[in-house]
Amino acid sequence: MNRRGVTYDTGMVFYGRGGKGIPTRPKLDLAIAQRELQIARDDLHCNAVRLIGRDVDRLMHVAERALALGLEVWLSPALWGRSPDETLRYDVSAAERAERLRQQHPDRFVLVLGSELTLMMQGIVPGRDFAERTREAFTQVKAGDHGASDRLNDFLSRASTAVRGAYHGPLTYASLIWEDVDWDRFDLIGVDHYRDARIKDRYAEMLQPLLALGKPVVNTEFGMRTYRGAESDGTLGFGVADQVRVGLHHLLPFVGSFVRERLNGDYLRDEAMQARELTDTLRALDAAGVDGAFVHEFVTAAGTFSEKPRYDLDMNAFALVKTYRHGSGTTYADMNWEPKQSFQAIADYYADQEQPSRH
Numbered sequence: 001m002n003r004r005g006v007t008y009d010t011g012m013v014f015y016g017r018g019g020k021g022i023p024t025r026p027k028l029d030l031a032i033a034q035r036e037l038q039i040a041r042d043d044l045h046c047n048a049v050r051l052i053g054r055d056v057d058r059l060m061h062v063a064e065r066a067l068a069l070g071l072e073v074w075l076s077p078a079l080w081g082r083s084p085d086e087t088l089r090y091d092v093s094a095a096e097r098a099e100r101l102r103q104q105h106p107d108r109f110v111l112v113l114g115s116e117l118t119l120m121m122q123g124i125v126p127g128r129d130f131a132e133r134t135r136e137a138f139t140q141v142k143a144g145d146h147g148a149s150d151r152l153n154d155f156l157s158r159a160s161t162a163v164r165g166a167y168h169g170p171l172t173y174a175s176l177i178w179e180d181v182d183w184d185r186f187d188l189i190g191v192d193h194y195r196d197a198r199i200k201d202r203y204a205e206m207l208q209p210l211l212a213l214g215k216p217v218v219n220t221e222f223g224m225r226t227y228r229g230a231e232s233d234g235t236l237g238f239g240v241a242d243q244v245r246v247g248l249h250h251l252l253p254f255v256g257s258f259v260r261e262r263l264n265g266d267y268l269r270d271e272a273m274q275a276r277e278l279t280d281t282l283r284a285l286d287a288a289g290v291d292g293a294f295v296h297e298f299v300t301a302a303g304t305f306s307e308k309p310r311y312d313l314d315m316n317a318f319a320l321v322k323t324y325r326h327g328s329g330t331t332y333a334d335m336n337w338e339p340k341q342s343f344q345a346i347a348d349y350y351a352d353q354e355q356p357s358r359h
Contacts, residue, residue, distance in 0.1 A: 001285070003048040003072065003292020004322070004350040005223055006040050008033075008061050009051030009301070012078050014130065021081070022246065023048060025301045028058060035334065036067040040298055043070050044343065045046035045350035048072040050112070050220060050294045054079055056094045062103065067105045074220070074294070075101075076112040076174065078259070080120045081129070084155050087114070087121050091159050102169040111167055112220065113159055116192055116225055117152060124151050131238075141178055147296035149180040152275070160185045174220040183213055192221035195281045197232045203281075204288040216291035223296035223318035225276040226340065227263075228270035231277050239316045240264050262311045269315050275345035280350050295346055299323060299337060 011028055013021035017348045040046045063073050077094035079087050091113060102109040103321045107344055118124045119133045124150050125140060126139050127133030140148055156173060163171065171191040175181045177199075183189050189210050195203045210217045225229060225239060242264040278295060285293050303317030304325045314322045321329075321337040329338035 001290060001353060002216075003218060003294075004046050004353060005048035005053055005072075005292055005294035006044060006068075006074050006346075007297040007298055008037065008062070009041070009049045009299070010051055010058050011340075012052060012213045013054050013080065016168055022049050022062045028062075029066065030061055032335070033062050034069075035065050036298060037062075037071065039332065040068060041071055041337075044298075044347050045354055046071065048074065048264055048292060048294070050074040050076055052076040052115075052355060058254065059275065060097055062258055063101055065110045067101065067108060070108075072108040072110070072170075073101075073105075074112055074210055074328055076115060076220075076318045078115065078120070084121060087117075088155075088159050088162060092103050092162050092166055095163040096320065097230045099167045099169070100120050106169065110170045110172060110188065111163070112190060113156070113163055113173045113186075114340070115175050115190075115220070116179075117155065117173075118148055118176060118179055124148050124155070141188055146180065151207060152179060152217075153182045156181065166270075172218070180201045183210075183215060186330075187215070189213065189215050190216045190220040191217065193219050194236055195224075195277065195284070196236045198306070203273075204284045205312075207285075207288050211289055214266075217289075218291050219285055219293040221296045222278075222281055224274045224281075224342075225269060225316055225318060225319055226269060226274045226322075226342075227267040227272060227315040240267060241313065260311060263309075263313070263316060267309060267312075267315055269309065269312060271341040275341040279345050279349050282346075 009024055011023060011025035037049060038048060049066050051059055051062055059077060059125050065299055066073050075098050079090040097109050117128055119138050125133050125136045127136050137148060170187040172186050172188040173181060174190040174192050177191055177193050230236060240263050242262050246261050247248060299321050300317035300319040301323060303313045303319060303323060303324040305314040306312040320343040321339050323337045328336050331339055
């Protein structure tokens with residue numbers, strides 16, 4: 001693969017009922033972000049990073065540091081849970097900022113025009129939040145209703161035209177594998193394609209229609225959680241966090257101070273499974289002929305590790321490192337996390353593929 005990547009969260013906001021948002025990374029120290037990206041380059045052997053976040057200022061600051069490190073940046077501004085018109089205005093504003101960076105690094109910059117918008121944006125399918133839109137989307141897919149694809153492509157047509165008025169570099173969209181996207185308007189094909197238990201037997205085969213289009217195909221996001229059974233229980237997308245407690249903790253500060261986030265049941269930590277599943281997925285993608293892949297994700301700041309299994313939020317995380325609530329790691333004494341087995345597995349896989357830079 002040409003692009004050996006990892007996703008890096010600069011701070012996203014998930015919206016639930018009532019319109020209140022849950023931030024994934026309320027604060028971000030830019031010095032720490034730069035150090036983590038340096039580790040991704042030097043020790044994880046990445047040559048590309050997909051930066052995801054809502055705050056465009058923060059995204060730009062992190063992108064500047066990633067580019068200075070020599071990484072290819074896939075900039076992914078993410079305004080989730082909003083209307084198409086509001087999302088379009090946000091995308092154009094972000095594109096104007098992105099163009100200034102692209103001009104400085106024209107060979108190492110890709111703009112991602114949204115991700116999984118059928119679920120992440122209002123207006124493609126009915127639903128007040130991600131969960132409701134997901135249920136409605138699958139109901140429509142099973143019924144053979146193509147209206148959602150028509151509405152998605154209408155938005156992407158308007159958005160790509162508007163964005164290209166401000167941004168003049170490579171453009172893509174991070175699609176769901178079942179979204180029927182008109183790829184003629186994009187330079188690269190992006191797909192968030194997880195190797196979920198329900199599609200494992202046809203995972204690579206599902207990419208063939210995209211590969212047949214003749215444009216570079218990149219898996220813009222895939223990952224595996226860190227509890228035993230995550231690879232086979234079919235709940236990879238929603239995870240095993242106690243969502244009621246997560247909501248109380250973030251949305252009602254007073255109540256949240258007395259409610260500790262936890263998992264929704266009893267699970268066993270299984271780092272070896274996560275490592276194995278990720279490398280198996282990379283082998284499948286390699287064999288299929290994709291141009292690159294972004295493992296999700298480097299660090300999950302809110303998914304902290306605990307010795308008590310019920311409170312070990314890292315089991316629910318896709319992260320390649322486990323984050324400590326207090327203190328620091330031993331491998332990197334200046335970081336508040338420790339690499340998991342998956343970190344070393346990805347590092348070894350990418351190192352084997354390392355070749356002179358395409359640039």
